[in-house]
Amino acid sequence: MRYGNRWSALLLAGWLVGCGESGLDPQQGAGQELGQVTQKLSASTRPGMGATVYPGGTTFRVWAPNAQRVWVKGSFNWSGIELGNEFNGNFSGDVAGAGHGQDYYYTIQNQWGSYHDRKDPRSAWQYNSTSDSKILDHNNYVWRNSFSTPGFNEMVIYEMHVGTFVDSPGGNPGHWQSAMTRLDYLKDLGVNMIQVMPVMEFPGDFSWGYNPSFPFAPESVYGHPNYMKEFVDQAHARGIGVIFDVVHNHYGPTDLPHTCFNGDCMGANGQYFYTDWRKSTPWGDTRPDYGRAEVRSYIRDSMMSLLHAYRGDGLRWDATKYMRTSDGSAEIPDAWRVFRSINREINANQPWKISIAEDFGGGDSITNASTSDTSGGADFDAQWAGEFVHPIRKAVIESNDANRDMFAVRNAITQRFSGRHTSRIIYSESHDEVANGHARVPEEIWPGNAGSWEAKKRSTLAAGIVFTSPGIPMIFQGQEFLEDGYFQDTDPLDWYKNDVTYSGIRLMYRDLIRMRRNWFNNTRGLRGGNVNVHHVNNTGKVIAYHRWESGGPGDDVIIVANFSKTYFPSYNIGFPRGGTWYARFNSDANVYSSNFGNTATLNTVAYSGGKDGMGYNGSFAIGPYSVVIFSQ
Structure with missing residues (x-):
């Protein structure tokens, strides 16, 4: 740092x-x-x-x-x-x-x-x-704008780091006011939720934010607390909610006001922290003592401040696995009392606000509700889905078509927690996945040449799967204009890529988001909970799946994804009904990039005749590394 x-x-x-x-x-x-x-x-x-x-x-x-x-x-x-x-x-x-x-x-x-x-x-x-x-x-602060949080099945999340979102290289980080200058851009892109990486006071000026010293105080280098409120207010004016990323698996570990607060360190760091083996985290010996009612109240009050005083529309809890365990395995049962009590309070008073866990291992127990205070689930609404991101990234980063596993892609599309399609956050890029030894997907596909045809085609192929699979889709800042390299808190986004170099890729993301949100009332099924992956061609590396909410014209959606470099002039799959199916989206269109093939994926007629377990079938052309969306 x-x-x-x-x-x-x-x-x-x-x-x-x-x-x-x-x-x-x-x-x-x-x-x-x-x-x-x-x-x-x-x-x-x-x-x-x-x-x-x-x-x-x-x-x-x-x-x-x-x-x-x-x-x-x-x-x-x-x-x-x-x-x-x-x-x-x-x-x-x-x-x-x-x-x-x-x-x-x-x-x-x-x-x-x-x-x-x-x-x-x-x-x-x-x-x-x-x-x-x-x-x-x-x-x-006088609030100016009212806002209605979108339903969980309507949400499209944009993960943002305030310090690098809108800034110039060198000097101080970006801040709330600079970030506000691009809110109209995000509205046009179509996202309706911004998830800001942690913004509470941390040591120094440059940080990801996962080392908070003061969980109640907004980070000072980003501006006055009222600027944080104004950011939320202005986002609300544009129909965009704000999710705050919160860190209670550890604090600091430096510049902590809590340390030995009483003047009694209790053999460790004092009354706010565990003083036995449970104190140790991968980031220092500062895990809060969840067994103390006063510490649980402290955590609860800091979160409610974000939801009430700052009018946040949800919370993303960082590394809950390291709240409920010390090292990923040794259990700390006290943490479940924190999860349940806060999530139940949100559900009772503001159930439209989303509570998300980053857990990677909690499974259904994280998103399940429980009537008991000593057993059962944690009552989170959703959790980040490692079961989705890892197989999808692997499938598009792999350089050899023969090694892509369409069955792993199928499983990623259909996986869910607790039987609810909105219980998982799905993505191909996040702050963790584009750093910590990893890089942006286009960079991983072709290191040093993230603007290549292959990098553009396969990274947008992953995005197509994100926006058409069951779950709450999320993208990481700059993903929509092919930001390269890896994420650093000192490296601002290059907006020239958005405005000039890769404006067509940003247009593709906008179109995908509009498909996902049923912008034109003809892809309603992408908001629904139903999916049937009815076509898996592991030899040709093509997969097709049916999405629907209630079914019928404007609701049933068929997605076809070609994970190979092969151009198919006439590819045949099953359809759930006969008649004309309209090609609503084709990622190979050269409006998105001048070197795309512009494959003529036209409307197709599905005729009677069984295929892929469905009663009808239809044929169409599909380009390499492309996603096509059909509906009636």
Whole structure:
């Protein structure tokens, strides 16, 4: 990870005017006696953890079990105001005059009498990951647009990294305002959900976001918290929802306000974390202690803040496998209590909002519901489908046609979790699949020549399978204009590829998305849950499948995919009904690329006569490495 000069960036933006930094080391003792502080508060009767603004002041409430005393210091009183002990692990008080934009931190006297300055783990606003916390009044932003989240079977997801989505090479990362400049583009592309990679405060300026320090505070280099709200607001104005990627399998592991928060490390990192073998993750010894009710509440509140205060339309939980296990195998049963309680709350209050697990191994138990708090499923709506992406990528990256396995492709198309077609997220590119030793699909097909005919044809073949298979389709930013190489948080998208070089490939993605969303009311079956892969030619490397919701004209859809370099002038397959079947889409059309074959895949008439288990059959031409979509 690269660390930029955060302070220079913020000074240029004028954000540090009047910031009131205290300059105290967050991990060392304050080195001053607070016994003479004149102001001491009674415990508050107002609700809320962290810093909660009310008319005329702010309630501070912090979890500090085993602490003797706790003070809050800030722009309102740098000498310190002692909070009242609630004798339940919490200390709280109502501080008149404390309000939006003011800095603050806590000083804690631990059980042995020493003092420690701490930032608020529930801080909702940070200048950076090492600064004091700031009070945020969520009512400071006025929402402008209403929005109705699309049904799960209607969703098309675009995975975005805010720092690289719209930016220029060098300098600081992109931000919410730069990303907003391309929202009209995404609307035209046809996606109706944006899944942003983690955007909560992390160390440094450049990161994928999977190392959060403050799960309640938006990443400062991306802009003011209100800019994050405005991004959601402006996306909603264009009919696009926003899914937030959240990380609770570990925190940090650096710049953490939680570490030894009480002044008692408990032999590890303190009360927020496991202190035994369960603390260890592939990213550090900072797995939250899911067995503690206060930690579960902390996780729950951070997620509900995204769904309510920021009006997110869903959550994508990173690496849930490393919540429910320590290393992929050793079980941590406490995590299931987190999954169920939060997902059930979402289902009870906002069931139209989607909750997605990245698990790779949880299977039906992740997406199944359960009536028991100690057994059964986790109540996720969907999970990322490794069972889909890996065989599809393998099939198109393979250089030898003979080695492509059409039965593996068939199984990828038909696989589902918990019997629901919307319970899986399907894709050929994601942030994980285009980095970590991998690259973009066109790059993997022909390293160093991602713009070649083969790379264009086979990568779009994979996209055709994504948008026509049962599931919720997702693409990764730049996939739609043949972005090459591999994903890096310091390498912005090359929009010239979209605007000029590969604008035809982007047009193909737009057309596929419109097919998937039944844009013209003649491919309704692509939103449905039914699929029958009725034709598997493993010799010729051609597969065909039938998709439908209720059946009938405008609903039944036939997809044919040629995974070979062979041109077929007359290919015959079964059809579910007789009559004319219209060629709605042909990926070999040269409107998508001047060097495509423009195979004349025309409308075909299906005649009576059994084929592939169906009562009718029809013939048509199909080009190499191509997808064709038929409907009536």
